[in-house]
Amino acid sequence: RTTPQSVCSYDEEHPALSAQVHDKSVHALIQEIITQKAQVQADETEDESAFFACDLSAIYQSFLEWKASPIGDRVEIFYATKCNPSPQVLHLLSLLGTSFDCASMSEINAVLSLPSAPSPDRIIFANPCKPASFVKNAAQKGVKMMTFDNADELYKIKRIYPTAKLVLRILTDDSKSLCRLGLKFGAPLATCPGLLSLAKQLGLDVIGVSFHVGSGCKDPMQFADAVWRARKVFDMGKSAGYEFNLLDIGGGFERETFQEMTQVLSDSFDLYFPEDSGVRIIAEPGRFMVSSAFTLATSIIASRRAQQPTGDVVPGSIEEEEEKTEGAADVMYYINDGVYGSFNCIMFDHQIVHPHPLTISGDLMKTEPPFPPLPNVAVEVDLPIQMGYKDTEKASVWGPTCDSIDCVRQLVDMPKGMDIGDWVGWTEMGAYTLCAASTFNGFDRSPVHWTTGNQDKQESKFVKRLLEEFNSTSLR
Numbered sequence: 443r444t445t446p447q448s449v450c451s452y453d454e455e456h457p458a459l460s461a462q463v464h465d466k467s468v469h470a471l472i473q474e475i476i477t478q479k480a481q482v483q484a485d486e487t488e489d490e491s492a493f494f495a496c497d498l499s500a501i502y503q504s505f506l507e508w509k510a511s512p513i514g515d516r517v518e519i520f521y522a523t524k525c526n527p528s529p530q531v532l533h534l535l536s537l538l539g540t541s542f543d544c545a546s547m548s549e550i551n552a553v554l555s556l557p558s559a560p561s562p563d564r565i566i567f568a569n570p571c572k573p574a575s576f577v578k579n580a581a582q583k584g585v586k587m588m589t590f591d592n593a594d595e596l597y598k599i600k601r602i603y604p605t606a607k608l609v610l611r612i613l614t615d616d617s618k619s620l621c622r623l624g625l626k627f628g629a630p631l632a633t634c635p636g637l638l639s640l641a642k643q644l645g646l647d648v649i650g651v652s653f654h655v656g657s658g659c660k661d662p663m664q665f666a667d668a669v670w671r672a673r674k675v676f677d678m679g680k681s682a683g684y685e686f687n688l689l690d691i692g693g694g695f696e697r698e699t700f701q702e703m704t705q706v707l708s709d710s711f712d713l714y715f716p717e718d719s720g721v722r723i724i725a726e727p728g729r730f731m732v733s734s735a736f737t738l739a740t741s742i743i744a745s746r747r748a749q750q751p752t753g754d755v756v757p758g759s760i761e762e763e764e765e766k767t768e769g770a771a772d773v774m775y776y777i778n779d780g781v782y783g784s785f786n787c788i789m790f791d792h793q794i795v796h797p798h799p800l801t802i803s804g805d806l807m808k809t810e811p812p813f814p815p816l817p818n819v820a821v822e823v824d825l826p827i828q829m830g831y832k833d834t835e836k837a838s839v840w841g842p843t844c845d846s847i848d849c850v851r852q853l854v855d856m857p858k859g860m861d862i863g864d865w866v867g868w869t870e871m872g873a874y875t876l877c878a879a880s881t882f883n884g885f886d887r888s889p890v891h892w893t894t895g896n897q898d899k900q901e902s903k904f905v906k907r908l909l910e911e912f913n914s915t916s917l918r
């Protein structure tokens with residue numbers, strides 16, 4: 443059950459939200475948990491397990507950044523649930539008034555069963571290839587908006603949900619994105635007139651166009667090109683007898699390029715979808731909303747130092763081969779979460795993750811990593827160096843499973859003096875991490891500890907008040 447310090451208490455009403463929510467900074471929360479764990483260890487019940495700390499106010503900050511951006515007044519957020527479907531995250535976003543992009547029946551049901559459940563018209567079923575039973579569920583739940591990109595999907599929807607409001611997902615250039623969704627989804631422009639006339643023949647209601655430039659989009663001009671293509675398909679819609687009124691610009695936003703991207707989008711809207719066109723514009727940001735809110739704390743469960751050869755190494759010998767494969771790391775650290783767990787983002791999402799020390803030789807670190815942290819591209823300067831640690835060495839960092847693919851960082855500068863039992867933090871771990879983690883090899887998923895953030899900050903106070911007010915008016 444929740445304790446008195448908790449700012450929310452949903453135990454009976456909504457078990458998935460019943461976790462205690464603290465009201466301190468992520469740094470303070472992590473330090474507190476590590477200290478507690480060390481005390482438990484002293485009692486010989488070891489608990490060195492990894493955990494996440496989530497600052498819910500960081501999600502609110504992303505929301506405010508979106509609102510303050512050049513597209514903030516015009517473009518409604520339909521948060522991409524898949525990115526991080528934790529009920530606490532969905533609940534806060536729903537209270538903030540965002541809508542949702544759901545890709546499956548479970549995601550739709552999860553959003554609609556929140557204590558702050560939005561109305562079904564605040565959901566878009568943004569998966570162009572849906573199982574028939576999922577379409578039926580959407581119909582039963584009153585979720586009308588859904589995407590399609592092929593003829594078979596149109597026949598399926600005609601059969602199961604003929605009154606759905608359809609959005610044609612088009613193919614755009616995603617060649618500069620880390621995750622290229624166009625390999626799987628999106629109708630090429632040449633196929634759109636045929637699809638739209640088929641939809642018309644079937645008597646279906648197509649209301650607009652959607653695209654996704656790919657997750658981890660590196661080139662803002664891809665958005666300009668995509669909006670231009672969408673305009674072309676709006677015109678095709680007119681020829682097919684439709685009057686589209688919805689443009690869905692998908693996700694693909696990242697903090698490092700956010701200002702540039704939203705400016706490019708705003709300029710493109712002025713050109714192709716000006717305010718007076720009356721077109722409603724929505725977006726499905728995932729990573730941008732949640733990435734910075736989650737920090738993962740892992741502990742070093744084993745380590746191995748590079749050994750100097752004791753005898754002469756004969757050219758062509760096994761010893762020489764072994765030396766070559768050792769790599770350039772001075773030390774190998776093995777931590778208790780890996781690519782089969784929370785770091786699956788390295789495999790599926792092409793992420794580069796950035797460690798920083800939380801303890802060195804058992805002592806808690808006072809210094810917090812800088813925010814915003816390093817962009818993915820600037821991996822040359824590792825966080826410990828940015829944080830001012832002078833005495834560093836090269837480390838490789840490995841997950842806990844028996845698979846050698848389970849490498850979290852091949853080579854990274856870490857402060858000297860770290861040892862088994864020390865804690866390593868990883869920032870920017872909110873997107874596509876826990877939602878896709880497995881328990882391969884018998885390692886548990888890392889649990890999340892929640893906080894509304896440092897109460898000296900306005901955003902943190904606001905989030906705490908928002909959650910409390912909801913509880914007092916709706917649940918008690």
Ligand code: PLP
Nearest residue numbers: 522657693694695726727728729
């Ligand atoms: N919308 C759709 C249809 C997606 O497939 C995705 C991600 O795969 C997103 C939105 C979210 O993308 P991002 O997290 O890059 O903003």
